[in-house]
Amino acid sequence: MSLNNIQFELWKNCTNGCNFCFNKGLPCSSEEDKIRILKEVRYKLVRLNYDYYDKIGFIGGELFGNQIEDEEVFREFFKLFELCIYLLQDKKINQINFTSNLLAEDNSKMYQILDMIKLSGLLNRFELCTSYDSKYRFNTEEKERIWHYNMLYIKQNYSDLQTHVEILPTQDFCEKCLSGEFNYEWFKETYDSAIDYSDLNSGFYYKDKFEMEEHVSGFFPKRATFLKWVKTGLENNWFRIEDICNYNIFFNELYMLDNTNHFIQYIRHGHDKQLPYGRINQSDYIDSDILMYDDLQRIKDTMHG
Numbered sequence: 001m002s003l004n005n006i007q008f009e010l011w012k013n014c015t016n017g018c019n020f021c022f023n024k025g026l027p028c029s030s031e032e033d034k035i036r037i038l039k040e041v042r043y044k045l046v047r048l049n050y051d052y053y054d055k056i057g058f059i060g061g062e063l064f065g066n067q068i069e070d071e072e073v074f075r076e077f078f079k080l081f082e083l084c085i086y087l088l089q090d091k092k093i094n095q096i097n098f099t100s101n102l103l104a105e106d107n108s109k110m111y112q113i114l115d116m117i118k119l120s121g122l123l124n125r126f127e128l129c130t131s132y133d134s135k136y137r138f139n140t141e142e143k144e145r146i147w148h149y150n151m152l153y154i155k156q157n158y159s160d161l162q163t164h165v166e167i168l169p170t171q172d173f174c175e176k177c178l179s180g181e182f183n184y185e186w187f188k189e190t191y192d193s194a195i196d197y198s199d200l201n202s203g204f205y206y207k208d209k210f211e212m213e214e215h216v217s218g219f220f221p222k223r224a225t226f227l228k229w230v231k232t233g234l235e236n237n238w239f240r241i242e243d244i245c246n247y248n249i250f251f252n253e254l255y256m257l258d259n260t261n262h263f264i265q266y267i268r269h270g271h272d273k274q275l276p277y278g279r280i281n282q283s284d285y286i287d288s289d290i291l292m293y294d295d296l297q298r299i300k301d302t303m304h305g
């Protein structure tokens with residue numbers, strides 16, 4: 001029986017304000033909400049049946065960047081990571097992953113957590129999941145510079161921490177790869193991280209991908225560009241076909257926050273067409289209704305014979 005990756009959304013708060021954010025327009029959590037949520041997650045983790053799980057993940061919003069400055073929030077956050085260390089030591093779980101956009105200039109709270117994990121000797125069982133973006137998240141050069149600095153700082157000071165970079169294959173990103181403006185070799189060598197690509201989605205804010213495209217122009221790729229990017233990427237060993245739309249690396253089970261900051265459980269079944277909040281998955285290409293996932297399956301089938 002394969003074991004599950006359970007994730008908890010701790011809050012939707014983030015100050016980066018990306019126009020494409022899945023959580024755009026959804027309510028944030030107050031400091032009181034955060035304290036209650038963190039306690040509730042600990043309560044769930046203490047009572048979880050670990051026969052069914054091997055990874056735990058924490059996602060936002062943004063978990064650091066000015067989100068855990070409040071003393072009590074920080075205390076609860078710290079306790080959550082202490083519990084994770086205990087769960088790893090007790091062999092109840094194999095890996096913990098947590099997300100950060102790494103766009104804050106002051107990461108002292110994150111480093112306090114990482115220092116505590118480092119002291120336990122279990123830093124290599126934690127994975128920091130971040131995102132790289134060729135246009136929309138780094139909407140100023142300064143933001144890209146901060147991300148770059150933070151990644152290198154973490155690599156230097158917490159070298160045992162695993163890192164994972166998620167990239168959205170937007171039209172802009174695919175074009176920059178094909179033109180050579182994005183240098184794969186440099187990126188891989190510099191950041192030394194696992195890289196994967198997820199499909200694109202209009203999230204909860206926009207009516208559909210066409211409305212989103214009006215506000216975030218060039219976000220969804222054209223099918224021909226995407227397929228050319230996949231072909232070129234495979235030929236040049238930029239990635240493996242398994243690195244694109246691989247749902248196994250994400251959650252199987254997610255506790256996400258609803259409009260009142262209470263958990264709803266979402267069990268993922270691969271490429272779900274129906275999302276929580278009653279939204280339909282409006283994803284992938286701007287100029288075709290064929291799903292990226294289906295194209296990738298066809299390419300995989302051809303490759304494997």
Ligand code: SF4
Nearest residue numbers: 014016017018021101
């Ligand atoms: S950095 Fe991430 S969480 Fe923050 S607004 Fe952008 S997409 Fe949303």
